[in-house]
Amino acid sequence: MGEIRNFRSGNNGDPPSHSVGPRRLAAIIVGDIASYSRLMQADEEGTHVRVKRIERDLIQPSIVEHHGSLVKTTGDGFIAIFDSPVEAVRCSIVIQQNLIGRNASLPKDTRIEYRIGVNLGDVIVEPDDVYGDGVNIATRIEGIAEPGQVFISGAIYEQIKHKVVCGYESLGDRKVKNITDPVRVYKVLPDADAVGRTRGRRENALIFLLGITLSVMAAGVLWYLLAQAPGRVGEQATGPTASPAASPAALPSPQPPPREAASQTPQPSPSAASSSPSPAPAPSQSAVQSATAVREPEMVAIRGGSFAMGSNDDPTERPVHQVTVKPFSIGKYPVTVQEWNECAAAKACGFTAVGKDDAPVSNVSWTDAQQYAAYLAQATKKAYRLPSEAEWEYAARGGTQTKYWWGDKLQPGMAGCKDCGDLAAEQPAKVGSFRSNPFGLHDMGGGVDQWVEDCWHKTYQGAPADGSAWSSGDCGAHVLRSGSWKNDSRYVRPSNRDGYDTNVRYPTHGFRVALSP
Amino acid sequence: MQILRCVALAAALALLPGAAFSQGKAAPKDAKLYFITPHDGQKVRGGFWIRFGLRNMGVTHAGDEYQNAGHHHLLIDVNDPIDPKEPILQDKSHLHFGAGQTETLLELPPGTHTLQLVLGDAKHYPFEPPIVSEKITIRVRQPVTAK
Numbered sequence: 329m330g331e332i333r334n335f336r337s338g339n340n341g342d343p344p345s346h347s348v349g350p351r352r353l354a355a356i357i358v359g360d361i362a363s364y365s366r367l368m369q370a371d372e373e374g375t376h377v378r379v380k381r382i383e384r385d386l387i388q389p390s391i392v393e394h395h396g397s398l399v400k401t402t403g404d405g406f407i408a409i410f411d412s413p414v415e416a417v418r419c420s421i422v423i424q425q426n427l428i429g430r431n432a433s434l435p436k437d438t439r440i441e442y443r444i445g446v447n448l449g450d451v452i453v454e455p456d457d458v459y460g461d462g463v464n465i466a467t468r469i470e471g472i473a474e475p476g477q478v479f480i481s482g483a484i485y486e487q488i489k490h491k492v493v494c495g496y497e498s499l500g501d502r503k504v505k506n507i508t509d510p511v512r513v514y515k516v517l518p519d520a521d522a523v524g525r526t527r528g529r530r531e532n533a534l535i536f537l538l539g540i541t542l543s544v545m546a547a548g549v550l551w552y553l554l555a556q557a558p559g560r561v562g563e564q565a566t567g568p569t570a571s572p573a574a575s576p577a578a579l580p581s582p583q584p585p586p587r588e589a590a591s592q593t594p595q596p597s598p599s600a601a602s603s604s605p606s607p608a609p610a611p612s613q614s615a616v617q618s619a620t621a622v623r624e625p626e627m628v629a630i631r632g633g634s635f636a637m638g639s640n641d642d643p644t645e646r647p648v649h650q651v652t653v654k655p656f657s658i659g660k661y662p663v664t665v666q667e668w669n670e671c672a673a674a675k676a677c678g679f680t681a682v683g684k685d686d687a688p689v690s691n692v693s694w695t696d697a698q699q700y701a702a703y704l705a706q707a708t709k710k711a712y713r714l715p716s717e718a719e720w721e722y723a724a725r726g727g728t729q730t731k732y733w734w735g736d737k738l739q740p741g742m743a744g745c746k747d748c749g750d751l752a753a754e755q756p757a758k759v760g761s762f763r764s765n766p767f768g769l770h771d772m773g774g775g776v777d778q779w780v781e782d783c784w785h786k787t788y789q790g791a792p793a794d795g796s797a798w799s800s801g802d803c804g805a806h807v808l809r810s811g812s813w814k815n816d817s818r819y820v821r822p823s824n825r826d827g828y829d830t831n832v833r834y835p836t837h838g839f840r841v842a843l844s845p
Numbered sequence: 846m847q848i849l850r851c852v853a854l855a856a857a858l859a860l861l862p863g864a865a866f867s868q869g870k871a872a873p874k875d876a877k878l879y880f881i882t883p884h885d886g887q888k889v890r891g892g893f894w895i896r897f898g899l900r901n902m903g904v905t906h907a908g909d910e911y912q913n914a915g916h917h918h919l920l921i922d923v924n925d926p927i928d929p930k931e932p933i934l935q936d937k938s939h940l941h942f943g944a945g946q947t948e949t950l951l952e953l954p955p956g957t958h959t960l961q962l963v964l965g966d967a968k969h970y971p972f973e974p975p976i977v978s979e980k981i982t983i984r985v986r987q988p989v990t991a992k
Contacts, residue, residue: 393906393944393945394945418905418945422906422909425909425911492903494903642937643954777935786952804944812935814934814935814936815936819936826936826937828935828941828943829907829941829942829943829944830944831906831908831943831944832906832907832908832941832943832944833907833908834907834932834935834941834943834969835932835968835969836935837935
């Protein structure tokens with residue numbers, strides 16, 4: 329900590345460096361992990377993996393979302409620059425707040441906590457680094473920040489004081505190493521009411537309160553699981569708790585998993601899309617599921633082919649264009665609560681979902697869905713991933729070109745949506761409650777919205793024609809397909825598409841996985 | 846620490862039993878949500894920027910449980926009243942700005958449209974009382990040159 333890190337990172341193949349990058353005014357964030365050496369000493373590989381995961385899942389997306397750019401990551405920290413001081417501070421707060429959630433369930437000595445310093449200064453920006461006094465000051469401010477805190481310089485404070493609703497505690501002028509003039513430093517208090525309260529007492533009281541709260545929660549969950557008759561559980565399946573602190577006591581569900589038998593039958597017949605030239609390798613799970621075996625979603629092999637993607641029913645679905653899709657497999661149902669919770673139990677997914685085992689998991693962001701796919705791929709050593717948008721539509725159409733997969737007219741009992749007929753308007757209690765399409769897939773339209781791999785684009789202008797995911801452009805939002813039980817029948821159409829913020833959870837959003845052969 | 850307080854608050858919220866959550870977080874009485882642009886009755890052509898104004902509250906990410914902060918939702922041509930007991934809908938007429946955006950570039954078909962802002966809490970529920978803007982009407986003109 330406290331090292332000046334504006335040396336050039338050794339990068340061969342650079343042009344001779346007398347061409348200096350442009351100068352510009354930027355808000356600089358410097359973050360760095362407190363007690364990194366101790367963490368590395370205790371568990372080198374584990375810490376490294378966790379730090380990389382935090383960088384990938386939290387730091388990088390937060391910076392992008394706030395229109396900043398990550399200049400570089402060092403072993404234990406990162407430097408990012410922003411045009412806007414407001415965005416820089418917001419981004420810092422978001423990172424710190426998220427880390428609290430991640431750390432909540434961990435013992436204190438294994439927590440990864442960042443110190444963050446923010447400064448405004450004139451810097452020289454080069455492709456892989458940033459130089460200048462402003463960076464050094466940010467580094468120094470970061471050095472005096474407490475773990476889990478954001479400290480900002482006076483220059484930043486002047487810019488944001490009336491714009492970011494936070495408390496600011498002045499720490500006065502600080503003399504920092506190797507910088508001649510003292511620097512005014514402020515501590516950011518995310519809760520504006522917290523200004524001027526004494527910390528020590530509150531801290532202890534709150535830890536105590538938190539302890540009580542967590543134990544009550546755990547007890548409540550246990551009671552809930554044990555005391556409720558299995559049949560009634562579905563009634564309360566709403567609102568999966570997103571809190572990462574959700575007690576691990578929720579995991580060992582005593583209920584008989586209803587779909588277990590089905591998902592263990594070795595390779596279900598790929599139904600209508602049969603005679604597939606590329607059957608997915610049969611899962612060939614042993615009949616007795618050992619404690620470590622991973623529950624794989626039931627997959628259906630889809631023969632590749634060519635189809636007209638899009639429609640003229642909505643501007644986002646234009647232009648209709650021909651796309652060729654390679655053979656792939658796709659989940660017969662959306663990923664279920666039970667499947668998701670195995671990932672949560674393995675600490676690879678961010679929260680434990682509440683609800684009936686065979687209900688589709690919901691309230692997942694695109695990033696959450698990616699985490700599940702990555703977990704499944706890693707645990708099974710198979711190339712699980714999200715389907716591309718083209719694959720999803722191809723699979724949803726099931727070889728048809730009509731408005732819905734069953735024809736041009738709305739029919740009751742075919743999909744779960746607001747005006748799709750009786751019982752369809754309720755939150756799905758179970759995947760596969762409606763008829764399967766010609767490819768043998770359920771819930772491709774209605775039920776839960778489903779994330780796909782592609783970044784959101786308002787139209788198909790420039791879309792790939794080879795069935796691959798469209799991953800260029802602004803990826804702050806990704807594509808949702810299927811529509812949900814809350815939407816009307818227009819959203820059930822296989823060509824319907826919408827975009828939603830990548831990192832935001834919403835109660836109707838779920839997903840299904842795909843697998844390359 | 847204030848941070849622990851947030852965690853305690855989040856835990857306390859999670860504690861509320863399943864279906865019966867009393868949603869609707871209290872909002873400051875003087876909070877005001879409004880359109881910076883466009884103004885009521887404005888005529889626009891093509892894509893146009895909408896800027897969201899919020900006073901006496903803060904804008905944050907969806908999912909963040911800060912007090913007195915929420916995220917924007919833009920309702921286009923919505924006539925149904927807002928249900929305070931349900932998350933704000935998500936469809937093509939209910940646009941979400943859960944990443945903390947305070948403006949958007951919108952393209953609408955020619956004709957008259959209404960716009961209204963609603964502030965949502967961490968879980969997309971309206972506040973109590975609901976923080977909504979005035980519902981404004983704009984007129985989108987025919988594009989100058991047809992494509």
